[in-house]
Amino acid sequence: MNQNTHLSDLVRGTRVFLLDMDGTVYLGDRLIGDMKHTLASLRDAGKKIVYCTNNSSRTAAEYEQKLARLGIWSEEDLVYTSGMATAEYLRLAYPGKKVYLVGTDALRREFASYGVELCEKGADVCVLAYDTTLTFAKLCAINEYIVRGAPYIATHPDDVCPAQGVYPPDVGSFISLLKTSSGRAPDVICGKPYKVMGERLCARLGVPAAQVTMAGDRPHTDIRFGNNNGFSTLLVLSGETDAQKAASLPESDRPTLILPSLNEVVSVL
Ligand SMILES: [Mg+2]
Numbered sequence: 400m401n402q403n404t405h406l407s408d409l410v411r412g413t414r415v416f417l418l419d420m421d422g423t424v425y426l427g428d429r430l431i432g433d434m435k436h437t438l439a440s441l442r443d444a445g446k447k448i449v450y451c452t453n454n455s456s457r458t459a460a461e462y463e464q465k466l467a468r469l470g471i472w473s474e475e476d477l478v479y480t481s482g483m484a485t486a487e488y489l490r491l492a493y494p495g496k497k498v499y500l501v502g503t504d505a506l507r508r509e510f511a512s513y514g515v516e517l518c519e520k521g522a523d524v525c526v527l528a529y530d531t532t533l534t535f536a537k538l539c540a541i542n543e544y545i546v547r548g549a550p551y552i553a554t555h556p557d558d559v560c561p562a563q564g565v566y567p568p569d570v571g572s573f574i575s576l577l578k579t580s581s582g583r584a585p586d587v588i589c590g591k592p593y594k595v596m597g598e599r600l601c602a603r604l605g606v607p608a609a610q611v612t613m614a615g616d617r618p619h620t621d622i623r624f625g626n627n628n629g630f631s632t633l634l635v636l637s638g639e640t641d642a643q644k645a646a647s648l649p650e651s652d653r654p655t656l657i658l659p660s661l662n663e664v665v666s667v668l
Contacts, residue, residue, distance in 0.1 A: 405656055407667040409631050415606050416441060417451045417479075417630070419615030420462075421561055422638020423661060424450070430469055431637045432662040438471050444668045448476045449600065451613070453555035453590040453620070455482035455528040455570070458505045479600055481555040481590030482506045482528060486513035487599040488589055489552070493524050499544055501537050501573075502528035502554075527577070527585065528554040529570050538576070545581040555590025557620070591620045597628030614661055616640055618652035631655045633664075 418424055424434055441448060450462060459478040466472035482502070489498060490513055498515055499522035500507060506528050510517060525544035530537065545551050553574055559566035578584050589595040601608055608629035615621020616638025625632035634645055634654035645657050658664075 402656065403667060406658070406664065409612060409633075409655060410444075410446075410664055410667050412610065413446060413612040413631065414610040415447045415449060415604060415612070417449045417600070417611060417613045417625075418661070419613075419617065419621045419638075420450055420452055422616035423614055423621075423635050424471065425469060426638070427563075428469070430471065431660055434662065435471055437662045437665050438473075440665050440668050442473060442475060447604065447606075448473070449604075450476065450478045451591070451596070451600075452478070453481045453557055454560070455480055455485065455506055455554035455590070456503045456531050458509045459483060461505065477604075479596070480509075481596055482509055483513075484596035484599045485526060485528070485552060485554045485589040486510050486515050487603065488587070488595050489513075489515050489524065489526070491599075492587075493550065496523035498522055499525045499541065499549075500528065501526065501530050501533065501541050503530055503532055506530075522549065524550045524552065526552045526554070527570060527573060529560070533573075538573075542577060542580050545577060545583050550587075551583060551585050553585040553588045556588050556593070557590075592623035592627055594627050597624060597630065601628075612655075618645070618648050618654070622648075622652050622654045625654070626651060633658055633661070635660050637661070 425431060438448060459480060462478040463472055497518045500517050525541050553570055556571045557569040558571035560569045612631040613621060613625030614633040614635055616635050618640060622632045622634050632654040634657045636642060637660040
């Protein structure tokens, strides 16, 4: 079978496309190729589009605004963040428990909308998210919960955030800091490449893993996430991975197919 037959089979068998954003759909504030047409064609073919991000400092509504500004948001689509996956996981694994959250006000509102009860003192569970309002007092508070043995959840594992110039520290860097101070690593990490985000999303959409395809530009997060969850995977070369790097990936990060960009799917619709 040639690559186009494989792609055609993959697209036909997919009901839900999980799309990484930066490097897959856009680069910064610029859409990749005719992405507007590509996404409209996928919707017309009956595919559900889910924008999937590890960034837990912004809410789904904030991402929807960005996607609308770029002209690619449709009401049928869904934005799914590692923060949302963590809120759904807490509801499932720790129902009715009080949570101490290191996170932004936006994420606090999002957790509240999922019915997760937040508190400062006397929490049962502690959660580390990407907090652009982090303070020393918050670090000390979560460190104390971790040392005292509370269940410890992190939204995602990325060490740094994509940015212009020098990359700022992300949750993974704070996981390392807290490992040094407390001796513990998180009990569960929810975001890509781990399974929780994929499991919660399949449960939310009522779709089996075999009918989901993950498309992204980062092998060790996007593709490994798809492989860990039993999804089909598309590695796109429109972001941080080039053809040379794509040809020598470890088995855990090897995609079902490699495409120059997501726009290639239009050829088989
Ligand atoms: Mg990306």
